[in-house]
Amino acid sequence: MSRSEILFNDAQKHIPGGVNSPVRAFKGVGGTPLFFKHAEGAYVIDEDDKRYVDYVGSWGPMILGHSHPEVLDAVRRQLEHGLSYGAPTALETEMADLICSLVPSMDMVRMVSSGTEATMSAIRLARGYTGRDTIIKFEGCYHGHSDSLLVKAGSGALTLGVPSSPGVPAAFATHTLTLPYNDLGAVKAALAEVGQEIACIIVEPVAGNMNCVPPAPGFLEGLRQQCDQHGIVLIFDEVMTGFRVALGGAQAYYKITPDLSTFGKIVGGGMPVGCFGGKRAIMEFIAPLGPVYQAGTLSGNPLAMAAGLATLKLISRPGFHQELGEYTSQLLQGLQERADAAGIPFVTTQVGAMFGLYFSGADDIVTFQDVMASDAERFKRFFHLMLEGGIYLAPSAFEAGFTSIAHGATELQTTLDAAEHAFAQLKQ
Numbered sequence: 001m002s003r004s005e006i007l008f009n010d011a012q013k014h015i016p017g018g019v020n021s022p023v024r025a026f027k028g029v030g031g032t033p034l035f036f037k038h039a040e041g042a043y044v045i046d047e048d049d050k051r052y053v054d055y056v057g058s059w060g061p062m063i064l065g066h067s068h069p070e071v072l073d074a075v076r077r078q079l080e081h082g083l084s085y086g087a088p089t090a091l092e093t094e095m096a097d098l099i100c101s102l103v104p105s106m107d108m109v110r111m112v113s114s115g116t117e118a119t120m121s122a123i124r125l126a127r128g129y130t131g132r133d134t135i136i137k138f139e140g141c142y143h144g145h146s147d148s149l150l151v152k153a154g155s156g157a158l159t160l161g162v163p164s165s166p167g168v169p170a171a172f173a174t175h176t177l178t179l180p181y182n183d184l185g186a187v188k189a190a191l192a193e194v195g196q197e198i199a200c201i202i203v204e205p206v207a208g209n210m211n212c213v214p215p216a217p218g219f220l221e222g223l224r225q226q227c228d229q230h231g232i233v234l235i236f237d238e239v240m241t242g243f244r245v246a247l248g249g250a251q252a253y254y255k256i257t258p259d260l261s262t263f264g265k266i267v268g269g270g271m272p273v274g275c276f277g278g279k280r281a282i283m284e285f286i287a288p289l290g291p292v293y294q295a296g297t298l299s300g301n302p303l304a305m306a307a308g309l310a311t312l313k314l315i316s317r318p319g320f321h322q323e324l325g326e327y328t329s330q331l332l333q334g335l336q337e338r339a340d341a342a343g344i345p346f347v348t349t350q351v352g353a354m355f356g357l358y359f360s361g362a363d364d365i366v367t368f369q370d371v372m373a374s375d376a377e378r379f380k381r382f383f384h385l386m387l388e389g390g391i392y393l394a395p396s397a398f399e400a401g402f403t404s405i406a407h408g409a410t411e412l413q414t415t416l417d418a419a420e421h422a423f424a425q426l427k428q
């Protein structure tokens with residue numbers, strides 16, 4: 001038995017399913033999850049001392065690679081001054097100023113401790129601001145696990161086959177309208193009927209929780225226009241795309257300005273952080289300025305701010321995102337060539353340092369149905385073959401992949417060699 005198998009058996013005694021977040025359990029691909037004990041640069045190292053090139057990056061935050069020395073130093077320096085005060089710090093103002101300077105739509109920002117908190121709070125704010133109850137989300141998009149948002153959701157909910165979770169009261173779910181992603185016609189039709197009742201449209205500007213589906217041309221522009229027309233708050237959930245697809249997020253990449261945005265992952269540099277923000281007139285509705293309540297004991301935690309600030313500063317250097325995007329393109333091109341050579345139907349998607357792999361004969365991946373029509377069984381085999389070859393992909397056919405600046409020529413070659421072998425095996 002491997003150490004991971006022993007540890008997984010032990011973990012299941014007191015932890016439901018042996019994990020503290022469902023997708024980690026490998027239910028989507030079968031087998032035993034790896035237990036990690038160390039991570040450095042582009043690599044994660046498991047409890048059996050095997051090294052893997054990591055394309056999960058803690059599900060997004062580790063854009064600099066793991067254990068970046070300057071980020072660790074920033075945390076160490078802050079550590080000397082205590083862990084949490086529950087009172088304002090200069091670090092929080094520095095963080096707010098930096099985020100507002102990097103993200104086009106942000107006039108004001110509130111820090112929280114997770115992406116879930118960020119989206120949940122942004123939706124409450126949109127409801128409070130508009131005085132309307134109903135929200136629109138898109139099928140296969142995941143915005144964290146708060147009640148209103150666990151309706152036809154992506155990520156682990158999709159992997160485990162429970163996109164609409166038991167435990168969410170039907171009365172809550174009736175206030176969430178779910179429409180097909182990339183279908184502006186469906187949005188227009190819905191708003192023509194109930195536009196007056198909609199508080200907000202929340203969207204992943206690049207869908208990353210049903211694998212990776214870029215927005216169709218005109219989709220985000222159309223949402224902006226429709227929201228303006230109907231007095232609806234447009235929320236870009238940039239928890240995944242923020243600071244990744246471009247320094248200013250998907251809103252900078254696609255040049256669309258949402259009313260509110262939510263962030264997580266990279267903004268905390270690997271610590272538990274999220275934030276939401278946007279237009280001043282809307283943000284002034286938040287307590288203590290306004291009536292919409294929102295709070296958090298550990299919000300703006302100094303250690304987390306130190307890690308996040310160090311990360312944001314390092315990724316602000318000119319050329320950073322271009323380099324990342326180039327590595328990602330080379331990776332996808334190399335994979336495509338090897339799949340083609342092996343005669344395996346295979347499609348990839350990419351926006352900057354975010355990518356999707358599909359075992360599919362489709363020309364392109366645009367809709368939730370396109371995603372569901374890809375061969376998830378083949379992905380499972382591919383996943384395990386890549387794992388054997390020292391490559392750690394997300395353990396689900398419904399998750400985006402992430403690259404980091406620590407990935408270079410060596411990691412590229414290792415990945416492509418493993419893939420060549422995997423595609424040949426899949427053929428048999």
Ligand code: PLP
Pocket residue numbers: 059114115116117119142143144145155204208209237238239240264265274
């Ligand atoms: N929104 C998006 C787009 C996400 O990808 C995620 C998590 O993956 C969340 C929200 C929830 O963030 P968290 O897991 O930090 O609560």
